[in-house]
Amino acid sequence: MKITVYDENAFSMDHPRGTVSFNYLLMGDRSKPLENYRYILGRNEADFVMPRHRHTFEQVRLPIVGDMNVGEQGILHEGEIGYFPEGQTYGPQNDPLEPGKPNRVQLVLQFAGASGLGMGAGRGRGPGNPEAQHERRERRPNKFPRARYQGVIKMDPARFNWLPVPGSEGVERKFFGSFSERAFWIDMIKIEAGATWTSSSQDARRLTVVLSGSGSVSGTEIAELGAIEADPGEDAHYTAENEMVLYTVGLPPIQLPAAPSDQFDEVTTDGGIQFENPADGRE
Numbered sequence: 001m002k003i004t005v006y007d008e009n010a011f012s013m014d015h016p017r018g019t020v021s022f023n024y025l026l027m028g029d030r031s032k033p034l035e036n037y038r039y040i041l042g043r044n045e046a047d048f049v050m051p052r053h054r055h056t057f058e059q060v061r062l063p064i065v066g067d068m069n070v071g072e073q074g075i076l077h078e079g080e081i082g083y084f085p086e087g088q089t090y091g092p093q094n095d096p097l098e099p100g101k102p103n104r105v106q107l108v109l110q111f112a113g114a115s116g117l118g119m120g121a122g123r124g125r126g127p128g129n130p131e132a133q134h135e136r137r138e139r140r141p142n143k144f145p146r147a148r149y150q151g152v153i154k155m156d157p158a159r160f161n162w163l164p165v166p167g168s169e170g171v172e173r174k175f176f177g178s179f180s181e182r183a184f185w186i187d188m189i190k191i192e193a194g195a196t197w198t199s200s201s202q203d204a205r206r207l208t209v210v211l212s213g214s215g216s217v218s219g220t221e222i223a224e225l226g227a228i229e230a231d232p233g234e235d236a237h238y239t240a241e242n243e244m245v246l247y248t249v250g251l252p253p254i255q256l257p258a259a260p261s262d263q264f265d266e267v268t269t270d271g272g273i274q275f276e277n278p279a280d281g282r283e
Contacts, residue, residue, distance in 0.1 A: 001234055002026055003217060006225035011043055019046040025227035026207060028111070033118025034254045037111035039207055039227060044095060044104040052091040056144055056272035057119040059084035059110050060186060060249055064211075066104035069093045073152050081176060081186060083153040086113035087145035089276060090152050107209060109249055114182040115145035115264070116256045120272060143264040144274055148180060155186070162190060170195030185250045191215070191240040199236040204252040206230045213244030 004025050011021040021043045028037040044066075052071065061068065061082045068076040071091035076082040084090060095104060112119040155176045162172035170192035178185040184204075188211070191197050199206055207229055214223040218237050222228070230236040232253075238246065267274050 001218060001231070001236060002227075002229040003220050003222065004227040005221075006223070006227075011041070013045070015042070019044065019048045021045050025209065025225075026229050028119075030120065033120065034112050034116065035205075035251075036119040037109065037207070037251070039107075039109045039209075041225070042106045042108050044097060047096040048093065048104075049095075050091055050093040052089055052276040054087055054089040054144060054147075054274050055084070055110075056086060056113075056115075056117045056142070057110050058086050058113040058180075058184075059108065061109075062107040062247065064105050064107060065102050066095075066098075068104070068106060069095050070152055070154075073154070076152075076154055077156075079157065081155040081157065083149075083155070083179060083186070085147055085149045085153070085180070086115055086117070088147040088149060088152060091276075107247075109207060111184075111249075111251060112254060113145065114148075114180040114254060115261070116254060117143060117145060117272075139268050139270045141266050142269050142272070142274075143266055146263045146265060153177075153179075157188060165189070165197065168195070168197050171197040182254055183252055187248055187250075189238075189246040189248065191238055191244045191246070193240050193243050196237065196239045199230055199238065199248070200234075201230075201232060201250065203232050204250045205232060206236070206248050206250050208236070208246050208248040211245045211247045213240060213242045215240040215242070215244050 011023045014022040023041040025041060026039040028035060030036055063076055063078045067078055070076050071093055073090060157174060160174040160176060162174055165171040165173050172190045174188040176186040189197060210222055210224055210226045212224055216222060216239050217228055228236060
């Protein structure tokens, strides 16, 4: 189990466009591309503009301070959840700093998708990644999955019901859905003060962030924006000191089809991001 206590001083300028600082909460194993992921807090430090583009990996975003411009699909509002499927083009984004308002902050999870292309290190360095942040990588042919869904999927947690968790008094769940052949899921768990709950799965890794409240996980104190990785077969025992809301993405293993899929485009890029206009990718 990995447990990260939130450190408000851990933000660093690690975005290729130089306008967003990253706070790395949890990192996967780059040597295992099908299992790899990275979980960050991204904070706008200047006006942020991003052209239309797509990725070879999955993304789940939750704005916790301010809204996010998704481009043609409108706004992902503070507190909403956005699923940005691998291969799905979105944007252009335009999120300027707003005088008198706090800088935007988002929870961003990136992970390998059901296509089986895996996930590399990403465009930022990340902890322990020796690749230079602004180093130009060689452009070469890369496979991009064709989008499974017709657009970014936006979810409003306020419109979902809290339902009791059987066998766990004082614990309720909001389930937002399961997606792709990988059947990864997104949910929230609310634990009343003094109540306990155990997260368990025999096959899925669970990546959890504390959205509010405080308590402990398997004996370690956690509070708001603390992050927990629980591996398949590993139980995570949560106890709430104050009412605690947990936000989880569950990642089962990727299973590849017996006959290789042909649902890919081959494009020339310098990595796992394709800009609609290649010139837009210049830094």
